Amino acid sequence: MTSGPDLAGMSRDRACSVARTVEILSDAWMFLVLRESFFGARRFEQFQHILKLPRNTLVVRLRKLTELGLMRKEGYSTAQGRYEYRLTEMGRDLYPTMLSLMRFGDDWLGQGETLPLQLIHRRCGKRCSPVVACSACNASVGAREVDYRPGPGAGDHAREVDRKRSRRASDPAILERVRPCSVARSLQIIGDRWTFLLIRELFFGVRRFDDFASNLGIASNILTDRLQRLTAHGIIGKHAYQTRPDRFEYRFTERGLDLYGPMIVMMRWGDRWLSGGKPPLLLRHRPCGQDFFARVLCSECHHELDPKEMQYELRYSLA
Ligand SMILES: [Zn+2]
Numbered sequence: 001m002t003s004g005p006d007l008a009g010m011s012r013d014r015a016c017s018v019a020r021t022v023e024i025l026s027d028a029w030m031f032l033v034l035r036e037s038f039f040g041a042r043r044f045e046q047f048q049h050i051l052k053l054p055r056n057t058l059v060v061r062l063r064k065l066t067e068l069g070l071m072r073k074e075g076y077s078t079a080q081g082r083y084e085y086r087l088t089e090m091g092r093d094l095y096p097t098m099l100s101l102m103r104f105g106d107d108w109l110g111q112g113e114t115l116p117l118q119l120i121h122r123r124c125g126k127r128c129s130p131v132v133a134c135s136a137c138n139a140s141v142g143a144r145e146v147d148y149r150p151g152p153g154a155g156d157h158a159r160e161v162d163r164k165r166s167r168r169a170s171d172p173a174i175l176e177r178v179r180p181c182s183v184a185r186s187l188q189i190i191g192d193r194w195t196f197l198l199i200r201e202l203f204f205g206v207r208r209f210d211d212f213a214s215n216l217g218i219a220s221n222i223l224t225d226r227l228q229r230l231t232a233h234g235i236i237g238k239h240a241y242q243t244r245p246d247r248f249e250y251r252f253t254e255r256g257l258d259l260y261g262p263m264i265v266m267m268r269w270g271d272r273w274l275s276g277g278k279p280p281l282l283l284r285h286r287p288c289g290q291d292f293f294a295r296v297l298c299s300e301c302h303h304e305l306d307p308k309e310m311q312y313e314l315r316y317s318l319a
């Protein structure tokens, strides 16, 4: 059993279920189509009407989501070309990921305004917020309470979803199109591939520039840029650990540590759907002493939040 920092020396190829998940979510349009599906959009015209995106862009994203197995196309009428796009089980299972990113955005990125979206859990009838919890003991999980060890899929190379596209940062203007959205705000911070990989290394206990550079094989100018951006967003702080010559290390702020919940929720999804049954990393919850995966529970009744049992109060009007 090792705790986080002991894995710091693993190579840049460390197989990672979170990275696989982010590569899907960080395409702004795919993310928006998924989000509207959770809100009940089914038909091509509905997506197009709500998102106001070019027909061909929508065609391509729906096709991609279908190919990835996140959505399926079903005929809803005998008339030709009448189809609905529905989330598959794999697609619906991204709901906890959306919720955990929404919670992070609500807590840290809303700049004091009212929440764009209030969740109501029909099961308990209460307004609630999503809580990332341990599957074994149901207690919420903090970043400093988890031990890691390599799982059966450790060392497998990540299947790249689309290398070229995934390196481009999501376009913030696209992500907040139509709806103000805390999930989108979170993805603006972590949705860029390199930023996301840096955050992952930080959770593994890596702190120094040279270690990031060698673990990730990232060019220095890109690394400098991403570290500056994370500092500007208040996710990490820069601390001197030596003077003459001055040397610095980077550590999470409280805000940054709160990304741990979304990270382990995304990891669960990637483990379940993209690891071929071989999770690269196993987590143990120190307070209960058991192996666990992350679940997203209702803050009020502590049951798992299921998209079929949710209602939403929109705090904004659709453009
Ligand atoms: Zn536990």
Ligand SMILES: [Zn+2]
Binding pocket: 121, 123, 124, 125, 126, 128, 298, 299, 300, 301, 302, 303
């Ligand atoms: Zn509830």
